Amino acid sequence: MSVDSMEVAGLRDAWVRLGDTELTSRLLVGIEQYMSPSVIRQVLEATGSQVFITTVDPDNNRSSLLLSDLADEIAIDKYLWIGTTSFARSAESAWKTVRILHDAYGITVFKLDVRGRTNEPDNRATVEVAAQLREQGWAVMPFILPDLAVAKELEALGCAALRVMSAPVASGHGIPNPRPIRQIIDAVGIPVVVEGGLGSARHATLAMELGAAAVLVNTALVKAREPMLMAQAMKHAVEAGRLSYLAGAMPGDEIPH
Amino acid sequence: MAVEVCIPTVFRNYTSGSKYVTADGETVAEVLADLEARHPGLGGRVMGEDGQLRRFVNLYVNDVDVRTSGMLDSRLRDGDSLTILPAVAGG
Numbered sequence: 001m002s003v004d005s006m007e008v009a010g011l012r013d014a015w016v017r018l019g020d021t022e023l024t025s026r027l028l029v030g031i032e033q034y035m036s037p038s039v040i041r042q043v044l045e046a047t048g049s050q051v052f053i054t055t056v057d058p059d060n061n062r063s064s065l066l067l068s069d070l071a072d073e074i075a076i077d078k079y080l081w082i083g084t085t086s087f088a089r090s091a092e093s094a095w096k097t098v099r100i101l102h103d104a105y106g107i108t109v110f111k112l113d114v115r116g117r118t119n120e121p122d123n124r125a126t127v128e129v130a131a132q133l134r135e136q137g138w139a140v141m142p143f144i145l146p147d148l149a150v151a152k153e154l155e156a157l158g159c160a161a162l163r164v165m166s167a168p169v170a171s172g173h174g175i176p177n178p179r180p181i182r183q184i185i186d187a188v189g190i191p192v193v194v195e196g197g198l199g200s201a202r203h204a205t206l207a208m209e210l211g212a213a214a215v216l217v218n219t220a221l222v223k224a225r226e227p228m229l230m231a232q233a234m235k236h237a238v239e240a241g242r243l244s245y246l247a248g249a250m251p252g253d254e255i256p257h
Numbered sequence: 258m259a260v261e262v263c264i265p266t267v268f269r270n271y272t273s274g275s276k277y278v279t280a281d282g283e284t285v286a287e288v289l290a291d292l293e294a295r296h297p298g299l300g301g302r303v304m305g306e307d308g309q310l311r312r313f314v315n316l317y318v319n320d321v322d323v324r325t326s327g328m329l330d331s332r333l334r335d336g337d338s339l340t341i342l343p344a345v346a347g348g
Contacts, residue, residue, distance in 0.1 A: 032348025040346060055347035056315070060276065063266040064345035067313035068302070084347040103322065104315050105344065218348040 010246045011239050015213045016161050016191045018109045018139045021080045025050045026208070027238045028193065029231075030218030032064050032086070037073035039228075040065065043221055044074065046231035052079035053111060056104075057087045058096045082141075083107040088114055091125040095132055102138070111163070112142040119169055123150045127157075134158050143195065146180035148187055155188045162190060163216060166207065167197025170219040174203035178210055179256040185211040186257070199223075200230075201237035208241025210255055258283050260333050262292060263340040264299075271299040280339075285316060286329040288339055303341060304329075313344040 014022035029049045031040045044052070052074075054067060070076060083101035088094035094114045101107045110133055114125040126142045127150060133140045134157045142154050143163040151162055164181050167173035174197060175181065185192045191213030198204055199220045207215045217234055224230035262280050264272050272278050280295065282288035293300025305311050309329075316323045317340040323331045333339065 030348030031346040034346065053347035054344050056342050056344055057265065058342065060263060060265055064347070066267060066302075067344040067346070068311050070346060071313065082347075086348050100315065100342065101344075104324070111347070 006246075007243060010243055018080060018082070018141075018160055021050075021109075023050050023080070023214075026214040026242060027204075027235055028195075028214055028216040029053075029221065030084075030086075030216060032218055033222045034065060037065060037070045040070060041074045042228055043231050044079070046228055047221075047235050050080055051082045052076050053082045053084050054101070054105075054107075055084045055087055056097055056100050058100065059087065059089070059093055062087045080109065081105065081107050082109045082111050084111040084113060085129075086111070086113040086115075089117070090114070091122075091129050094125070094129045098129070098133060098138075102136075108137075109139040109160075110141070112140050115143075121145050121165055123147055126150075127153055130154055130157055130159060141193065146177075146184060148180070148184055151184045151188050151192075155190050159190060161193055161213065162188065163193040163195045165196035166194050166203075169196045170223075171197040172199030172220070172223075173197045174199060175206050175210070178206065181207075181212075182210050182255060182257055201233040204234050204237040205241035205244070206255075208238055209245050209249070211245055212241075214238070258333060258335050260288055260336070261338045262288065263338060265341055265343055267343060267345065268299060268302055268341065271296045271302070283332060284329065285318065285323055285327075285331045285333065285339065288333060289329070302343075311343075315342040315344070316340070317342060 016023050025048050027047050029047045034040050085094040085097045114122050116122045121143050123144050130142045139160045141161045166175040193214045194207035194212040195216035198217050204215045221227045221230050262278050280288045280291040282291050
């Protein structure tokens with residue numbers, strides 16, 4: 001195999017199956033907090049995103065751009081629609097969000113977030129709702145604090161992938177403690193997405209060097225001085241980190257196990 | 258026939274920030290027309306120029322999706338609630 005074909009295989013192979021769709025892009029992009037549909041379109045294009053994340057807010061506390069307006073700017077049906085419960089602050093609210101997204105739009109792939117008052121994942125509530133989603137046969141990617149037992153529990157439920165928090169959402173703190181994330185990556189047989197607090201390209205690269213299957217960013221792009229440049233930086237960072245992981249780094253700066 | 262209408266955050270610029278407003282009508286269509294009269298611009302965010310409910314806007318009468326109960330012809334009773342719940346970009 002040539003170096004070129006090795007590179008292509010490392011970057012273009014499917015890393016997760018969500019329903020009938022396989023994803024090859026290892027950069028997932030949240031599209032909350034933007035003020036302009038055209039900026040979201042450019043971000044999705046610049047990052048090579050294959051997914052379009054949408055939600056509703058049955059608790060009626062949060063605001064985001066309307067799909068009605070985004071659909072005028074973006075060919076949203078060419079993306080895999082992923083429903084998220086990121087506005088939910090209870091298991092009940094998360095489940096209600098899921099039901100609405102499924103019943104109104106036929107969504108069967110969910111980015112499951114159940115967060116507590118501190119905006120950090122509530123692992124127990126997340127497992128509870130993940131079980132309900134799996135009973136329906138829907139694809140689930142739950143967001144958790146790094147906890148190996150919980151990760152294994154979610155894997156046993158048949159979750160398609162895990163999303164593990166590296167630092168508080170929107171903090172920009174990166175991955176201050178890689179060890180527990182690495183332990184989960186090494187211990188489970190499903191893809192692990194690193195998410196939360198990734199603020200710059202080096203954070204995304206480290207996540208991929210840890211062995212993450214993908215990263216998810218949102219605020220990192222919204223709050224960058226030049227979101228479109230950061231979108232491209234993140235795309236390259238994910239690819240660099242993935243190739244570096246596959247290459248196997250020389251000794252001297254080992255990532256903690 | 259007065260009903261309480263729950264306004265999502267993203268539409269509250271039409272209601273001076275109010276989360277709940279009152280509107281009159283015996284059907285969802287009539288309530289939406291009254292909403293437009295009281296809060297100009299709001300009706301157009303819920304219904305398209307074709308007079309149909311926009312694809313990404315959901316309406317619930319007492320938690321029942323109008324798409325399952327008669328759409329804009331769904332009937333309302335005094336004291337019912339109408340919730341406007343649009344789909345939005347997610348993070």
